[in-house]
Amino acid sequence: MIPLRDDVQSSIAPAISWLIIVLNAFAFMIELSQGSALNSFISEHGLIPADFLGHFGAGQIVNVFTSMFLHGGFAHIIGNMWFLFIFGDNVEDRMGHIGFLFFYLLTGICAAMAQVFLSGGSNVPMIGASGAISGVLGAYFIFYPHATVQALMPMGSFSRIVHVPAGVFLGLWFVMQLVSQFSSALGVEDSETGGVAFLAHLGGFVAGMVLAKVFDKRSGGGKSYGEFA
Numbered sequence: 001m002i003p004l005r006d007d008v009q010s011s012i013a014p015a016i017s018w019l020i021i022v023l024n025a026f027a028f029m030i031e032l033s034q035g036s037a038l039n040s041f042i043s044e045h046g047l048i049p050a051d052f053l054g055h056f057g058a059g060q061i062v063n064v065f066t067s068m069f070l071h072g073g074f075a076h077i078i079g080n081m082w083f084l085f086i087f088g089d090n091v092e093d094r095m096g097h098i099g100f101l102f103f104y105l106l107t108g109i110c111a112a113m114a115q116v117f118l119s120g121g122s123n124v125p126m127i128g129a130s131g132a133i134s135g136v137l138g139a140y141f142i143f144y145p146h147a148t149v150q151a152l153m154p155m156g157s158f159s160r161i162v163h164v165p166a167g168v169f170l171g172l173w174f175v176m177q178l179v180s181q182f183s184s185a186l187g188v189e190d191s192e193t194g195g196v197a198f199l200a201h202l203g204g205f206v207a208g209m210v211l212a213k214v215f216d217k218r219s220g221g222g223k224s225y226g227e228f229a
Helices: 015-032 035-045 049-054 058-069 074-095 097-118 130-143 166-185 198-215
Strands: 002-006 148-153 160-165
Touching: 002 074, 015 035, 015 058, 015 074, 015 097, 035 058, 049 058, 049 097, 058 097, 074 097, 074 130, 074 198, 097 130, 097 198, 130 166, 130 198, 148 166, 160 166, 166 198
Parallel strands: none
Antiparallel strands: 002 148, 148 160
């Protein structure tokens, strides 16, 4: 399912969410400008688990952060930024701008470490904001499980728009990542999912759930629902 909107209104402008989207778009433009040097650029600025574990140093720490702003194509960055656009504003509303920024980066680090330490020392560069955004989804799952998500269910000519509780939508998303990880581990993967860091998705989501209340600035509970925004 593809989320289209939710029914939780934010009380603040999601300045950090928008800033993250702009920075990712800028980084993607730099990638597009690399031409034939793109693979070298990705290897230099992506996070390579084997290098992180075998040659740990300042460069590897920097790459943890730079890798969060690089993407493997238009579908990759558009999908990530769309999820951040839909769910990030409400999480930022609960945490405040600065708190949300630190939360985003911290869950991104947790996601990266989950992939690094559980991927067997892979030499494939890991890139993408998916881990950090998975953290945002985990926090949303904690804050707004009863919110309603309007989503497109792609079924060819039978595609339809459905309204589902956020807890159900994000729960299904998490199960899909879990199943995909098991399939990948068993070697049952295809060209669309074979290069996806599902461990980072899972690690980021769990980190987001755990850290959500730590960064929550609101003590009176969630906002009311009922109007799509």
